[in-house]
Amino acid sequence: LSGGIGLTSGSKHMMTVVLLGKISNNNATGNTILKKQHFESHASSVPVTKECNMAEETVYEIRIRVIDTPDFFNEDLKNQEEQIKKCKELAQPGPDVYLLVMQLGHFTEGEREVLPHLKREFGEDVALKTVILFTGKEKLKHKTLTDYINGSDKELQELIKTCHSRCYAFNEKGNHQVKKLLELISDMQENSAIASHHSHKKKHKENKECSIL
Template sequence: MASASTDDPHPLRRSSSYEYLPPYMSELRVVLLGNSWSERSSVGNLILAKAVFSTEKEPNRCLTVRGPLKEKEIVLINTPDLLHPNISEHKLTEHVENCVRLCDPGPHVFLLVLQPEDFTEEHKLRLCRVLEKFSERSYDHSLVLISTPRKKSPALMEKYIGQPVLKDMIMKCRYRYLRQKNLERPELLTGLGRTAKENSGEHVSCEIFQDPTSTSAGDNQRTKHKEAKTTTLTDAVKAAGLQAYTKFSEQLSQLSLSEKTPVPHSE
């Protein structure tokens, strides 16, 4: 993993010799999540090296932009406010489904852009809820990016990182995190690429959203139950057939014996 499991996590560092993506990956699909549209958009623009996302007006849908990544491609999906306290379960599922379709067959990395002074226990629970909507393995594919605190203070960032809520989120994401202050594009791209490489270039599987014809859990249970009943019935038929075959064989043997036994002629 990026860092050792410790109570004093350290951010990922850039390696000048590190390629953004391993040779077997042709593109990197990244989903931006967090509690500020403006911050997510600024980070997205930094990744793409141009102002693509508006930092002012927040849309009510996911936005996708493709850009070059050396000789390969990066696909960014910027999400609306999925951490809003009043968002319904139906609406959240709808946004997640749309996000998955836009990054088909699935995202490689979730970039969690978090404002430290606003990241409360409630925000953490909402973020976990969103990640788990995609997959239980989303944490393995997540990289935390901590925004610069609005108040300028050298010791303030260390204070926020040491808080249990943010610390716990970093731990859930396998201690992968970067600080936005003085962060340059190559360092951020390296962090994204390293997260993908640690997962062997595999994307998050979200099959439940990709296939609209897939059956529900209830349907699956009913199918399994039906298959079990069919198997039981088949076994019973086989057993009955075996018994019938055994009886028929016995009858056939008796008939054969009677045919071979000479019948005395009456005078």
């Protein structure tokens, strides 16, 4: 990743990604990132993922650990506390990024409430590590992601602002989008590290416009 991720060949770095969301194509997103079919993925009206699963691959010389999760806040999930605990254990010493996977064109009632739930279970600073990842990029057609968001539900816009406008769009094909996503996560980590030492410098990095991959 020339000039992007800044990791040398043979680096021992592990990037831990936690997939969150209410839709069944979290699994497809995990497979896209890892470039292998690790997670069961098919069209379904009910959640495909019933419990936390983890898979690892080396992608662009980075060891990536993806944790696929069930919809933690679905009333039909019988073992919510057990699965949240398992997610935290698998992510030790802590995730580098939470990917909140949402489908373009759909903003459900559960997704409106997801951030307060996440803050309660994973800590108040969860938004600092959250990237909203929209699937179904092809639905944008000739629009940009920024166009879509500007015309979207006000609550969705607020959710995106809370996550410091870190949102991207994916389809299930195209290696360049994975490479770009990894670079953006790396940038987010670097900005967070800088901000922890120089809090007055935070805003110039956080107020980026939404980008489309």
